[in-house]
Amino acid sequence: MENASGAKKRIHFLDEMRGLAVFCMIFYHAFYIIGELFGIEQAMDLFYFFMPVQPFFAGIFIFICGISCSLSKSNLKRGAILLGIALGMTLVTAVVMPKMGFVDCEIYFGILHFLSVCILLFALFSKLIKAFSPAAGLVICAVLYIFTAGIGSGYLGFGEALRIDLPASLYTSDILVPLGIYSPAFYSADYFPLFPDIFIFLAGAFTGVYSAKKGFPEKLYIQRVPFFGFLGKNALIIYIVHMPLIYGAAYGIELIINLFK
Numbered sequence: 476m477e478n479a480s481g482a483k484k485r486i487h488f489l490d491e492m493r494g495l496a497v498f499c500m501i502f503y504h505a506f507y508i509i510g511e512l513f514g515i516e517q518a519m520d521l522f523y524f525f526m527p528v529q530p531f532f533a534g535i536f537i538f539i540c541g542i543s544c545s546l547s548k549s550n551l552k553r554g555a556i557l558l559g560i561a562l563g564m565t566l567v568t569a570v571v572m573p574k575m576g577f578v579d580c581e582i583y584f585g586i587l588h589f590l591s592v593c594i595l596l597f598a599l600f601s602k603l604i605k606a607f608s609p610a611a612g613l614v615i616c617a618v619l620y621i622f623t624a625g626i627g628s629g630y631l632g633f634g635e636a637l638r639i640d641l642p643a644s645l646y647t648s649d650i651l652v653p654l655g656i657y658s659p660a661f662y663s664a665d666y667f668p669l670f671p672d673i674f675i676f677l678a679g680a681f682t683g684v685y686s687a688k689k690g691f692p693e694k695l696y697i698q699r700v701p702f703f704g705f706l707g708k709n710a711l712i713i714y715i716v717h718m719p720l721i722y723g724a725a726y727g728i729e730l731i732i733n734l735f736k
Contacts, residue, residue: 487704488695489539494706496536501717503529508721513729533586533667534675536710540590541679544597545605546687554594560715561587568664577722584653585665587714592653592669593676604677609685613678620674626655627668 503525510519544550565588569581582588597604604612622631625638629646632638645651649661655668698704706713 484696486691486695487698489542490707491698491700491703492535492707493539493710494700494703494708496532496539497706497710497713498703499525499529499532500536501713501721504718505721508718508725513725534672536586537590537593537667537672537675538679538682540593541597541676541681542683542686543679544594544601544676545680545683550594550598550601554591554598557587557594557711558591560711561585561591564715579662580664581662582665583649583661583663584668585663586667587711588653589667589669589672590676593673596673597676597680604680605684607681609681612681612684616674616678616681620671620678623655623671623674626670627657 503522506518506522506525509515510517510522547553564582564585569583572580621633625631626641629643630638630640641656645656647658649657651657652661652663653669655670
């Protein structure tokens with residue numbers, strides 16, 4: 476929607492929901508790092524307590540990214556830049572940090588890799604997506620999400636009613652890690668394969684296409700929680716820096732504690 480001057484109004488609700496997801500992510504990672512580094516049982520208890528809802532907040536983040544892509548005209552550029560940042564993060568976490576003594580921090584296909592590939596695919600097929608019926612697209616996304624949800628466990632389908640077991644040979648290497656197919660030895664500190672989560676992204680894209688045509692509800696343009704809005708607008712920067720900051724703060728606290736032992 477545009478205001479009287481012709482400038483597009485910002486949909487603050489999307490910023491704030493993205494910011495809420497980022498906020499939850501920061502604390503989720505902080506509980507894990509503090510629990511692992513200090514062996515604090517309460518922190519690990521909180522980490523495991525919030526684990527069941529972590530996919531929900533990640534899903535919100537991915538869904539909103541899909542909506543944003545349907546409203547953006549620079550997806551190819553955005554996707555390419557994000558992919559470069561994601562590959563740089565792999566270099567740092569898998570090569571640099573282990574040499575500094577940090578273990579189990581490698582990120583081979585995390586949320587940034589996932590989103591960058593989704594954005595690039597949207598840029599390539601945006602005309603097709605926008606020409607498709609949003610309602611039909613949402614239904615297809617829901618069906619395909621369920622159908623591919625078991626790919627990490629070696630099958631496709633809808634439970635026992637329709638189950639297609641994938642060849643075990645696919646799971647002997649990590650070549651297909653981006654698709655959700657990996658060997659038992661594979662590990663990534665942050666891992667978001669394309670399947671099934673790409674269908675959450677596409678569901679957001681179809682929602683954005685529909686809303687762009689019909690118009691978003693006026694209530695979504697109202698700013699309600701500026702703090703979450705700030706986090707949402709700066710989600711990429713926060714994601715990049717929050718882990719090093721948490722690690723740095725944790726090690727700083729550990730050094731101080733050791734001084735008084």
